[in-house]
Amino acid sequence: MAYKLLSYQAGDEIVAGILVNGLVYPATEALADARYHSMIHILEDWSTLRPRLAAFAASTTGTGVPLEDITLAAPIPRPPAIYCAGANYKDHVENMARILKLEREADPHETGFKPWHFIKSSACVTATGTTVAAESEKLDWEAELALVVGTRARHLNLDNALSCIAAVTCANDFSARxxxxxxxxxxxxxxxxxxIGQKSFDGSCPLGPWLTPVEDVDDIQSLPISLWVNDVLKQNSTTANMIFTAAEQIAQLSSRLTLHPGDVILTGTPAGTGAESGEFLKRGDTVRIRIGGLGELVNTVG
Structure with a gap:
């Protein structure tokens, strides 16, 4: 039985849970260990806990709570770090080059360019269902596949890069243009x-709705990725359009620094952003993101 990992409100606390067949079970109950009340603690012991979580999902015991009866938090409420890939989809880069009247760039694999990342503050993470304050006149959307690190890693290569990834989820790299x-x-x-002003304002990094273990994803480089604003389709692409694959990005990041459990890597956004059309979000707008079978991430602009 497939499962998802999530975080949710339990009184005044945010606790980790496991979602199986529409029911949510506290992670401490599923793992029979009070240490695993938060997602970070689970990810820090990911190699040990992965088979235990799968075993629980295969033969659930205890009483679960229906998903619709809980309030979801961001799956990792405060990641240690958030790394964001810039200009990493062929369709998006081609559109921006045309709009800015720039020469079409050569394949960076041929010119020697490496994956390029910036950092968002972990304090800007928010959950599905929340309202993001519109303190920008040019608030833009960016649907992104997010990778979640589950193993401390340094100096990885293309062959073993994905071995450090525990799970994937949806992300919106909101940008104040x-x-x-x-x-x-x-x-x-x-x-x-x-x-900071453009990328790390409060609420600028919705994550969720939950984490899907990476082994439950057939191919992270062939996932459909779509975004709607008020039910109007704005982005419609596939992760196959990434310029640098997930493995290439991880290898590059780990050549510069140590990746830690709970770190999140946003892998870039496809064509269809507001910056390409000159259309931006307004108060009251609703943004929905779907990536493969990873669930739906929904946020309102307030």
Missing amino acids: DYLQREQADFRSPFKYDW
Whole structure:
């Protein structure tokens, strides 16, 4: 029996749970161990707990709570780090080059370019079903596949890169395009871009609705990825359109730093963002994301 991992409100606390056949069981009950009350604690012991979670899902015991009766939190309420890939879908890069009247870039594999990432604050994570404050006149959407690290890792290669990934989920890399850069700074300045204002405002990283173990995903490089604004389809692509695969991104990141359990890697967004059309989100808009069978991530702009 397949299962999902999630976090949910239990009184004043956020606790980890396992979702099996529409019912949610506390992780502490499923694992018969009070240490595993949070998702981070589960991910820190992922190699040990993975078979135990699968065994519980195959023969659930105890009384589960219907999914519709719980309030979901972000599956990892405060990740240790969030790494975000920039310009990593062929269709998105081609659209932006056309709009900005830039020459079409060559395949970076041929020019020697490596995967490129920036960091979002872990404090900007929010759950499905929440409202994100619109403090931007150019609030943009970005559907992204998120990888969740389950094993401490350094200096991985393409052959073993995915071995450190425990699970995957949906993400929305909300972006405030009107805070893209500091206009008064010279275009040559390394201090021109405002990464905090554009990418790390409160609520700018919805994650969820839950975590799907990576072994339950046939091929993370062939997942359909779609986003709707008020039921109008805006992004409709596939993870096969990534320029750098998930493995390539992990290998590059781990060549620069140590990845830790609970770290989240956002792998880029496909064509169809607001920046491409000049259309941006307004108060009252609803954004929905679906990636393969990973569940639906829904947020409202308030």
